[in-house]
Amino acid sequence: INHFVHNGGLYKRPFNEAFEETPMLVAVLTYVGYGVLTLFGYLRDFMRQWKIEKCQNATEREEQKDFVPLYQDFENFYNRNLYMRIRDSWNRPICSVPGAKVDMMERVSHDYNWTFTYTGRVIKDIINMGSYNYLGFAQKSGPCQEAAAKVLSQYGAGVCSTRQEMGNLDKHEELEKLVARFLGVESAMAYGMGFATNSMNIPALVGKGCLILSDELNHASLVLGARLSGATIRIFKHNNMPSLEKLLKDAIVHGQPRTRRPWKKILILVEGIYSMEGSIVRLPEVIALKKKYKSYLYLDEAHSIGALGPSGRGVVEYFGLSPEDVDVMMGTFTKSFGAAGGYIGGKKELIDYLRTYSHSAAYATSMSPPVVEQIITSIKCIMGEDGTTVGEARVQQLAENTRYFRRRLKEMGFIIYGNEDSPVVPLMLYMPAKIGAFGREMLKRNIGVVVVGFPATPIIESRARFCLSAAHTKEMLDTALKEINEVGDLLQLKYSRRRLVPLLDRPFDETTYEETED
């Protein structure tokens, strides 16, 4: 679906995004599956209560039977009866660096996943399709690792202090100047934890009397930051510009709820790539709306920095826009740079304000020097300043891998969500039993994948999520695709009816209700 000339030429390249609708038969069978699991869950709970079956879950001690219970056992129903059955697809212990290939400790369970025992064998060279290793910097040898080791012996492992007290090293200043140069903004600030960057800085930017317009599928860190700030939160439909425009118009016309005063600030929270859907934000339209209605934009590029754009500068470069249009550019170093932490970039006054008032700056420990060096080396590599073209090659390899992988999966007939250029590929599984089956079958064939189900996703949209990497060679991708094809035939996952539904698939006027705090 080509929206090339749509929207008045705001897009300089085709924007192909698709979310194929669930086939009705599959939806019905999914509900039947959950229904059967619920009935069996009630049966097993009954048997456990009447001591016909041994209860393996934690129970209260005999002495505390008459006390008010600490936990409600119905809240644990899903955990006991559904999650425990397929628990071996998560929390798998790995024992090597999670690059393109990873080693895993083999574990078996003799009592249906209540306890695990290690057989002692190490499964070697599993193709890793689950790490957010977009540019392949998760390595244990190479220039980044050597530089980080040198800095470790020079500066030590940690600073044990906050940025405002004693923890501001010259390495941090170097990193922040480099990040600002990389992004094309005036100034930047780096924090030790990506989640904390969002949750501690949004309260510093907005407060009571401000309005936050946040996307439906925003990450938990953005949601937490928005809730902590005390501002009013309104949610617009995922990537849906008419919905956002309607909310903006209503906000400006009606003002604050009871007093009708104008809002102090309106902040739009979006992400560059949404990691569970694989969709890319419609940044040209968001910026056009932001300018028209004079609000501010907070862009969380956790997954898109380094992964999109011809030179890896993120979603702003991907669309060919200017970084000055985005007021707050936030990102993390965890995904493409192989390190840990987050950054916020923007105008100098904004970053100076954050240096004083941000919670992370005042209370959180500053970043550890070897990690900072890893980021500095990897950014220099991507920009090409270390004298090689390795960075550019990696960015191009990632783009090629993305296009190739998505095209092949679509040809095979799977339902894939998201934009054609996003390195996050969700493959729809739908039924609860197939979640466990897919994870296990792929492990048998030496491929490690991440599967997600209800309640983390909507009830009929369980999926397996592949994260492509520049470190994946074409042979690895071909092997993975061959195995996915086999498993797809075995589990009958090829649901696609080749009818690409238009982009505004989730209908705009379907009303959903939110929790109101009135």
Next chain:
Amino acid sequence: MNVGVAHSEVNPNTRVMNSRGMWLTYALGVGMLHIVLLSIPFFSVPVAWTLTNVIHNLGMYVFLHAVKGTPFETPDQGKARLLTHWEQLDYGVQFTSSRKFFTISPIILYFLTSFYTKYDPTHFVLNTASLLTVLIPKLPQLHGVRIFGINKY
């Protein structure tokens, strides 16, 4: 805190009944129950219909109006722990399409049952009593009401 979650929905239970295909699955489920009851040779047609009605209303009462809370942990700090699923639907907003559908479907089943039992008095009493147990908790005036403290905690 729901890390790795695909939506910022606080309580997924509120939207389950609005999902694609849920109403169809429910109708097919009732149909399947009725066919199973009709296939048992000991039940005549009126008995099978009354049994369908009664079992359907019993199931609806248990799952929508008796069981409280959510089968998974939610980040809403326990606001929904004392609410039945019916009260949780759409965060308590009344007269939404799901609520209307699940109010009308027992009534339609009641009409069909009354017809097929030829308005026999015993069947009538049973069916009406069973319909009332499932219609009264759905009234908006009874949102959050626990009569005589039954099922309060």
